[in-house]
Amino acid sequence: MAKSVKKRPDKRTKAAPKGSKTAPKASKAATKPRNGKAAKPRKALPVGAHLPPLAIGHAASVLDRLYAVVLSRRDADPAVSHSARLLSRGTAKVAQKFGEEAVECLIEAVAGNRDALVAESADVLYHLLVLWVASGVAPEEVWTELRRREGISGIAEKASRAKALPARVGLETSKIP
Numbered sequence: 001m002a003k004s005v006k007k008r009p010d011k012r013t014k015a016a017p018k019g020s021k022t023a024p025k026a027s028k029a030a031t032k033p034r035n036g037k038a039a040k041p042r043k044a045l046p047v048g049a050h051l052p053p054l055a056i057g058h059a060a061s062v063l064d065r066l067y068a069v070v071l072s073r074r075d076a077d078p079a080v081s082h083s084a085r086l087l088s089r090g091t092a093k094v095a096q097k098f099g100e101e102a103v104e105c106l107i108e109a110v111a112g113n114r115d116a117l118v119a120e121s122a123d124v125l126y127h128l129l130v131l132w133v134a135s136g137v138a139p140e141e142v143w144t145e146l147r148r149r150e151g152i153s154g155i156a157e158k159a160s161r162a163k164a165l166p167a168r169v170g171l172e173t174s175k176i177p
Contacts, residue, residue, distance in 0.1 A: 060143060067129045067139050074133060083130060091134040098127040 073083035086094050105120035132139065149157050 060139065063125065063129065064139050066126065067132065070126075070129050070133045083133075086127075086130050087134055091131070094127070094131050094134040098124070098131045101127045 070083045070087075073081045074087055076084040078085040078088045086097060101120065101123045105117065105124045108116040108120050129139075131137075132142075
């Protein structure tokens with residue numbers, strides 16, 4: 001004989017106060033089960049709210065400071081500095097390590113492990129900065145490129161790169177091989 005299961009209200013979706021402009025809205029896609037788990041409904045932004053800026057201003061300073069530390073460790077003893085150890089192995093190994101960290105980040109995101117995603121994201125950023133040092137790229141160059149792209153549709157920006165890349169490498173096609 002089957003037991004009856006009493007449903008409890010979901011504590012994650014609270015009703016907004018009457019007249020509120022920030023009532024949670026959940027689309028079908030936001031509540032569709034992923035990997036057997038129902039996704040949390042996303043709350044709508046208040047009317048007139050703007051998205052927070054990316055790390056291209058004061059928030060970038062933590063990345064700039066970390067870059068400076070990695071840069072200063074370039075000539076340090078690999079036995080005492082993790083950054084020095086990575087850099088001593090060459091750009092290809094640094095890139096491989098960055099890729100490994102990016103995959104770990106993706107795994108945590110897909111698994112829905114928010115805390116692990118935050119930790120792995122920090123690892124990805126650190127290893128990206130090590131890769132920049134190994135490749136001679138300064139953070140300001142990346143911030144400048146992000147500023148250049150600001151306000152440009154991602155679709156339009158990507159389309160412009162798709163046409164420019166083959167021409168840059170001497171191909172006579174608009175398709176990327």
